[in-house]
Structure formats: structure tokens, C-alpha cells
Amino acid sequence: MPTWEYAPAPEARETARLRESYGMFIDGEFVDGDGERMKTVNPADEAVLAEVPVAGPSDVDRAVAAARRAYEQVWAPLPGRERAKYLFRIARAIQERGRELAVLESLDNGKPIKESRDVDVPLAAAHFFYYAGWADKLRHAGLGPDPRPIGVAGQVIPWNFPLLMAAWKLAPALATGNTCVLKPAETTPLTALVLAEICQQAELPPGVVNVLPGAGETGAALVAHPGVDKVAFTGSTEVGKQIQRNLAGTGRRLSLELGGKAANIIFDDAALDQAVEGIVNGIFFNQGHVCCAGSRLLVQESIADTVLDLLRDRLGTLRLGDPLDKNTDIGAINSAAQLARIRELTAAGEAEGAHRWSPPCQLPDRGFWFPPTVFTGVSQAHRIAREEIFGPVLSVLTFRTPAEAVEKANNTPYGLSAGVWTEKGSRILWMAQRLRAGVVWANTFNRFDPASPFGGYKESGFGREGGRHGLAPYLADEAEEAGA
Amino acid sequence: MTLTAEVPETYADVVRDAQTLRRFLHGLPGVDQVGAQARAAALATRSIKKGAKQWALELAIRCVDLTTLEGADTTGKVRALCAKARHPDPDDPATPAVAAVCVYPDLVAPAVEALAGSPVVVASVATAFPSGRASLATKLADVAEAVQAGASEVDMVIDRGAFLSGRYGQVYDEIVAVKRACGPAHLKVILETGELSTLDNVRRASWLALLAGGDFIKTSTGKVSPAATPPVALVMLQAVRDFALSTGERRGVKLAGGIRAAKEAVRYLVMVKETAGEEWLDPALFRLGASSLLNDLLLQRQKERTGAYSGPDYVTLD
Numbered sequence: 079m080p081t082w083e084y085a086p087a088p089e090a091r092e093t094a095r096l097r098e099s100y101g102m103f104i105d106g107e108f109v110d111g112d113g114e115r116m117k118t119v120n121p122a123d124e125a126v127l128a129e130v131p132v133a134g135p136s137d138v139d140r141a142v143a144a145a146r147r148a149y150e151q152v153w154a155p156l157p158g159r160e161r162a163k164y165l166f167r168i169a170r171a172i173q174e175r176g177r178e179l180a181v182l183e184s185l186d187n188g189k190p191i192k193e194s195r196d197v198d199v200p201l202a203a204a205h206f207f208y209y210a211g212w213a214d215k216l217r218h219a220g221l222g223p224d225p226r227p228i229g230v231a232g233q234v235i236p237w238n239f240p241l242l243m244a245a246w247k248l249a250p251a252l253a254t255g256n257t258c259v260l261k262p263a264e265t266t267p268l269t270a271l272v273l274a275e276i277c278q279q280a281e282l283p284p285g286v287v288n289v290l291p292g293a294g295e296t297g298a299a300l301v302a303h304p305g306v307d308k309v310a311f312t313g314s315t316e317v318g319k320q321i322q323r324n325l326a327g328t329g330r331r332l333s334l335e336l337g338g339k340a341a342n343i344i345f346d347d348a349a350l351d352q353a354v355e356g357i358v359n360g361i362f363f364n365q366g367h368v369c370c371a372g373s374r375l376l377v378q379e380s381i382a383d384t385v386l387d388l389l390r391d392r393l394g395t396l397r398l399g400d401p402l403d404k405n406t407d408i409g410a411i412n413s414a415a416q417l418a419r420i421r422e423l424t425a426a427g428e429a430e431g432a433h434r435w436s437p438p439c440q441l442p443d444r445g446f447w448f449p450p451t452v453f454t455g456v457s458q459a460h461r462i463a464r465e466e467i468f469g470p471v472l473s474v475l476t477f478r479t480p481a482e483a484v485e486k487a488n489n490t491p492y493g494l495s496a497g498v499w500t501e502k503g504s505r506i507l508w509m510a511q512r513l514r515a516g517v518v519w520a521n522t523f524n525r526f527d528p529a530s531p532f533g534g535y536k537e538s539g540f541g542r543e544g545g546r547h548g549l550a551p552y553l554a555d556e557a558e559e560a561g562a
Numbered sequence: 563m564t565l566t567a568e569v570p571e572t573y574a575d576v577v578r579d580a581q582t583l584r585r586f587l588h589g590l591p592g593v594d595q596v597g598a599q600a601r602a603a604a605l606a607t608r609s610i611k612k613g614a615k616q617w618a619l620e621l622a623i624r625c626v627d628l629t630t631l632e633g634a635d636t637t638g639k640v641r642a643l644c645a646k647a648r649h650p651d652p653d654d655p656a657t658p659a660v661a662a663v664c665v666y667p668d669l670v671a672p673a674v675e676a677l678a679g680s681p682v683v684v685a686s687v688a689t690a691f692p693s694g695r696a697s698l699a700t701k702l703a704d705v706a707e708a709v710q711a712g713a714s715e716v717d718m719v720i721d722r723g724a725f726l727s728g729r730y731g732q733v734y735d736e737i738v739a740v741k742r743a744c745g746p747a748h749l750k751v752i753l754e755t756g757e758l759s760t761l762d763n764v765r766r767a768s769w770l771a772l773l774a775g776g777d778f779i780k781t782s783t784g785k786v787s788p789a790a791t792p793p794v795a796l797v798m799l800q801a802v803r804d805f806a807l808s809t810g811e812r813r814g815v816k817l818a819g820g821i822r823a824a825k826e827a828v829r830y831l832v833m834v835k836e837t838a839g840e841e842w843l844d845p846a847l848f849r850l851g852a853s854s855l856l857n858d859l860l861l862q863r864q865k866e867r868t869g870a871y872s873g874p875d876y877v878t879l880d
Binding site: 081082083084085086087192196347348349350351352355356387395404405501521522 | 591592593594596597598600601607608609610611612613614615617618621800807831835836840843
């Protein structure tokens with residue numbers, strides 16, 4: 079039998095223009111700050127990439143004050159058409175520095191270059207382009223006759239899509255006339271800092287965007303800061319609840335995009351080959367570090383064996399390894415802590431009696447790695463069917479009737495997304511009406527577009543990002559009441 | 563249906579009569595066009611470099627059915643093509659020969675003569691190529707002529723009119739009859755996917771041809787546009803994969819028409835490897851029907867060997 083091994087095809091690491099140390103971005107300038115410094119590592123080999131300052135309480139104070147000044151004196155009074163120009167400029171600069179951002183993202187996060195290159199970076203640019211278009215048309219958004227900004231937004235984002243989440247947060251906030259203090263995740267601060275540099279390059283007025291690297295304490299200081307009018311958080315449900323408790327009664331606005339345990343539902347009349355692709359894309363995209371990942375596969379009993387055979391074959395072709403290799407499908411797990419959590423939950427899956435399977439797959443010696451994993455024989459009561467694993471781990475359950483599929487899909491505290499696979503249009507509509515999830519994908523999965531609102535039900539959060547709806551969380555109350 | 567092919571046990575029931583065959587074909591899982599296109603596009607982003615590229619170029623040359631199907635074809639042109647098929651690159655004797663030379667039936671004899679003693683076989687199009695519009699008797703006579711003249715492979719076209727109007731039994735019967743007329747020659751069944759309009763139809767036609775005994779399923783005549791496209795190739799490769807999984811029999815896929823660049827050929831090999839499997843990376847199970855493609859493969863091969871691109875004057879025009 080012939081064997082054809084693809085030769086390594088790595089993207090050049092130098093493209094990332096990695097520096098030994100980065101500053102935090104306050105009032106239009108990069109500064110060292112008053113706090114300690116932390117190191118960010120490459121999860122693929124555990125080597126230190128760069129040193130980054132940790133923003134302390136005094137840095138948060140200065141950033142919020144700068145944002146307040148910029149809001150009152152420059153940004154809010156600026157006509158929408160002028161704000162739009164800056165956003166268009168940022169969008170173009172993201173495209174121009176696309177390769178640099180993609181390589182840097184893959185180094186810092188561990189995700190395969192083909193995803194940072196083809197998904198994260200183009201979508202980040204698309205978000206800025208999209209919201210730039212809204213900036214001078216807010217009166218026509220159906221969100222009231224005179225939509226007004228809220229003020230200073232404190233935004234805390236996760237490590238799974240560092241640049242893209244920064245774009246999701248900044249673009250609508252800036253388009254509507256708010257100013258921002260953004261805290262990127264502890265393990266992935268680099269692309270957000272380059273985005274800050276892009277803001278500088280675009281000559282965005284000082285203080286409109288501030289970026290404060292740091293860990294949980296920095297985030298807590300930011301969201302609790304009395305000078306912040308609006309908090310936007312994407313991350314775990316646990317932290318989201320804490321933030322909501324802290325903000326209760328303060329009158330400050332909040333939107334939360336939290337965890338998920340999405341059902342990807344395959345009916346027996348689905349286009350099977352494409353459904354299998356959808357399963358793979360649903361749970362193995364970005365190593366499963368996706369809040370809307372299709373982590374629960376619900377497959378109709380009559381085709382379960384066929385689907386699983388096709389799926390196992392397909393998983394055999396996935397290539398795990400160097401995130402910078404253009405042929406890598408599965409990159410590194412973002413951190414040791416996340417790897418430990420995935421290991422703990424998969425061990426629990428085995429202990430509870432589910433059957434574990436992974437394709438033959440060699441893991442690199444250094445770095446944080448976990449093979450694509452499928453659990454069969456899973457029941458609704460198992461932890462792996464209930465808790466968000468946030469890793470490349472799929473739990474397979476079966477159903478017999480559409481009603482049972484709905485019941486099982488909804489039987490979770492989360493409600494972020496769901497997928498329905500069937501060639502029958504009426505069934506798609508029937509299911510979509512009954513699924514309690516913010517996003518329902520039909521015959522596709524993990525598909526994102528800046529024009530499409532995204533957000534959750536129940537413990538997956540509230541508020542929408544993207545689309546016309548994504549403007550509402552950044553507009554003063556009357557607009558919110560009128561619209562979303 | 564009046565004839566029966568030698569079908570694997572698994573599918574003996576399916577070809578019992580025209581109604582059952584029809585129900586089977588319509589019961590195949592659908593193909594979601596958007597998803598199939600996305601998968602084909604994703605596979606095209608594989609980056610094939612260095613040793614992997616050399617290996618692929620070598621294999622692609624070995625999989626070529628070097629083709630001339632023009633009204634203006636002459637014996638002389640066919641002889642020239644055969645010389646090229648045996649030694650594609652006169653400057654480098656290590657260059658592998660192509661798989662076959664593909665011509666019209668009346669030019670099979672000179673091709674057989676010119677290829678005598680070489681591993682290259684002669685393939686002939688038949689059954690009123692390219693339209694398929696002739697009586698069955700004429701089509702069978704066409705096949706018989708090609709086989710008698712020494713063709714080892716026959717590329718037939720299906721009756722698209724019958725297929726699109728749902729007369730699957732008739733298409734099946736024709737393929738079975740042609741297969742019998744082929745005798746020991748291998749049969750490639752051209753689906754002319756550019757006229758089938760949907761990927762669902764491509765899947766049905768693929769299965770129909772496999773059930774009727776086609777050794778290969780082939781995309782196109784090259785006379786209709788679009789010819790071979792990535793989503794169509796994907797669906798056909800899935801069909802032979804599924805057929806092999808359920809019967810244990812491996813059948814081949816031939817992509818023909820519109821493939822001109824070595825880069826496209828390498829992308830198709832990636833698709834073969836990651837869809838049907840490594841077993842299909844073999845001229846016995848995969849072919850590329852082409853004429854100008856070979857020269858680009860040779861140029862790329864020279865580049866990989868010498869490190870420099872030469873020009874179009876460094877490959878032979880035929």
C-alpha cells in the first residue's frame with residue numbers, strides 16, 4: 079500500500095514580529111503600569127513567548143479615567159460618519175497585518191494556523207467593517223428615534239478566540255459612541271495588544287480604546303470599577319454569575335456570553351457525509367475550545383452505527399500537531415489548567431461507564447495536547463453529557479423521535495447553540511421553534527457572520543453580539559427597550 | 563430491466579427490477595451542496611511541499627489517461643501522443659509512463675501498435691461518445707470495434723436523457739450490455755456530471771454505474787462544461803468508498819475535463835487520500851483524463867528536480 083505523508087508546511091514564526099515584552103495600552107500609549115509582569119507561553123511547546131505587564135488597580139483607574147475623558151470630550155460628540163472612518167481604518171489594518179496576527183494568534187493560543195488565518199482574522203476584520211457601516215445609521219436600526227451611547231464599557235474576553243472576541247466587543251461599542259477598557263485573557267494577551275497598536279496606527283483618539291492585560295484580579299477590578307457604565311463579559315458561567323451578583327443594584331448595564339453544551343442533532347434523513355463534517359467542525363474546531371461547540375451529538379438511533387462508522391473514519395484523517403503547520407487540523411490545548419480539566423472530565427466519563435475512543439494519534443512530547451475523543455454509550459446523567467468540557471471531546475447520545483431529540487437537547491442548564499441536520503425543511507423549522515438555544519444552525523455548524531446575532535438563553539447568558547441586535551447592549555436604555 | 567450484472571451479494575436484491583433499483587437510488591442519503599462545496603474547498607487548502615509534492619507529481623503522471631478526442635485526430639497525431647505516453651519527458655528517462663492513451667475507436671489500432679511492449683494501455687471512448695445518442699445496437703457495435711482493435715479499457719457514456727427522466731432501468735441495462743461487450747476490457751462509465759445538475763444525481767448515477775458493473779466511474783466527456791469539479795469528485799469518491807465498505811470491492815474514479823494545472827491534480831490526490839483512502843492512490847483505482855495537464859506536471863516535476871522553472875519550450879507539444 080502506498081503511503082503519502084504530507085511534508086511539514088510551517089508558516090514562518092518571524093511573521094508574528096514577536097517582541098520580548100509588550101506594554102499595556104492606556105490613553106493612546108503603551109506603558110509598563112504599576113503592577114508585576116507575567117509571561118505568556120506557547121502552549122504547543124511551553125516556551126515563553128513574551129513578557130506582559132499585569133494591570134493593577136491603579137492602572138485600571140487610569141484606563142477608566144482616560145476612557146471617561148475620551149468619551150465626554152471626543153468620541154461621543156463625534157458624528158457617526160466620523161467614527162465610522164476610524165472603524166473602517168482599523169478593519170483595513172487588520173487585513174493588512176492579517177498574516178502577522180494569524181501567526182501571533184496561533185503561537186499564543188495554540189490553534190491551527192489554518193483557523194487563525196481563515197476564520198479568526200478575516201472575521202475580526204469583518205466585524206469592524208460591519209459595525210463601521212452602522213455608525214452613521216443608528217437611527218435606522220429600529221432601536222429608538224435617538225439612540226445614545228452608554229459611556230465607558232469594561233470588557234473582559236476569553237482565551238479561545240483572543241483577537242476575534244476583542245473585535246466582537248470593541249466594534250459595536252465604538253460604532254455606537256462608547257469608549258472601551260478591554261481585558262484580554264491571562265494566557266492570550268498578545269493579539270489584543272497588537273490590535274491596540276492598530277488603533278494607534280489608525281490614529282484613534284487617545285483613551286477611546288484601552289487594553290489592560292492581566293488575570294482574574296484585573297478583570298474583577300475592571301468590572302467592579304464605579305467609573306464603568308457597561309460591562310460585557312465572555313467566559314465561564316461561574317465567573318459570569320459572580321459578575322452579575324456584584325453588579326446587581328448598581329444600575330450598570332451587563333451582557334454575558336457564557337458556557338454551552340450544545341446538541342448537534344442528526345436525523346436519519348440527513349445528508350450524512352455533510353453531517354459528519356458538521357460533527358467534526360462542531361466539536362473539533364479550535365480543539366473544542368468553543369462555547370457554542372456541538373459537544374453533545376444526538377443521533378437518530380436508526381442511523382447511529384452508520385454515522386459513527388463514518389465519523390471514526392473521518393477522525394482518522396485529522397492531523398494533530400504543530401499549530402503553525404498549514405496542514406494541522408487540531409492544535410494544542412491552550413493551557414495546563416484547561417488540559418487538566420479535560421483530563422478530569424474524560425476520566426469521569428470512563429468511570430461513569432461511557433466508552434471512550436480516539437483515533438490512533440501521536441501527541442508531541444512537549445506542550446499541552448489532547449487527542450480528539452469520542453464517548454459512546456453516554457447517558458443524560460453522565461457528567462460528560464452535562465458539564466462543559468471545552469475540549470476536543472464529543473459525547474454521543476441517541477434518540478428515536480423528534481420530540482425526544484428536543485427534550486434531550488433542551489435538558490441542560492445551558493442554551494447557547496444547537497444544530498439540526500435533516501434534508502427536510504419543515505423539520506428544521508419545527509425543531510428551531512422548540513430548541514431553547516440562542517443560535518440554531520441548520521445543516522451547518524459553527525458558522526459565524528458579523529450580520530448574524532449571537533448569544534444565549536438560560537445559563538449561557540444574555541445580550542446579543544453581531545447584527546443589528548448587537549448594537550442594543552451598547553445603547554442607552556430606551557433603545558434597548560425599543561429593540562432587542 | 564432485462565439484464566443483470568454480476569453484482570456483489572449485498573446488492574443482489576437492489577437490481578431485481580427497475581422499481582427496486584429506483585427506490586434504492588432515491589433512498590441514498592442526500593448531498594448537501596453547500597456542505598460538499600465547503601468540504602472540497604477545505605481540502606484544497608492542504609499545503610503539499612517538498613518530498614510530498616514530488617511524490618504526488620510522480621503519481622499524478624502515472625495516473626494520466628493521455629487523451630485526444632478531436633474530430634481532426636489523425637494516425638500521426640495518435641502515434642506522437644503514444645510516444646509521449648511512453649516517455650513523457652525525453653530529457654529524463656526516469657519519468658514514469660502514463661497509465662493509458664485514450665482515443666476514438668477508429669484510432670485504437672495505430673495506438674495499440676505504437677504502444678506495443680510498453681506498460682501503457684489503450685483506452686477507447688465508445689457508445690456514441692460524447693452524446694450517447696444512438697441505438698443500443700450501434701453503441702454495442704462501437705464497443706465491439708474498439709475491443710477487437712485491442713482497447714484494454716472502454717470509456718462509455720451513459721444515456722443522460724434516460725437518467726434525467728428517471729428511466730434508471732434502461733441506463734442500467736445499457737451499462738450491463740456494454741460491460742458484456744467489453745469482455746476482458748475494463749469499463750469506465752462516464753456520468754457526464756455537467757449535465758446531471760445536482761450532486762444528488764451525481765451520487766445516484768455513481769451508484770447506478772457501480773451496481774451495473776462499471777470498473778470505474780468517470781466525471782465527464784470533456785465536451786460539456788462544467789466537467790470535473792471538486793464537489794463532484796468528492797461525491798464520486800464517497801460513492802466508491804461506501805461501495806467498498808459495504809461490498810469489499812474497490813472500484814475506480816476517473817476525473818476528466820478541465821484539469822490543466824499540476825496544482826489542481828495534486829489537490830485531487832489530497833481529496834482521494836482523505837476521502838476514499840490511500841488505497842486509491844494508484845492508477846488501478848484513480849485516473850486523470852487530460853491532455854495539457856501532463857505538460858504542467860512535467861514542468862513542475864522538472865522544477866522539483868532542478869530547483870528552477872523552465873519554460874513551455876522544455877516540454878513537448880503534441
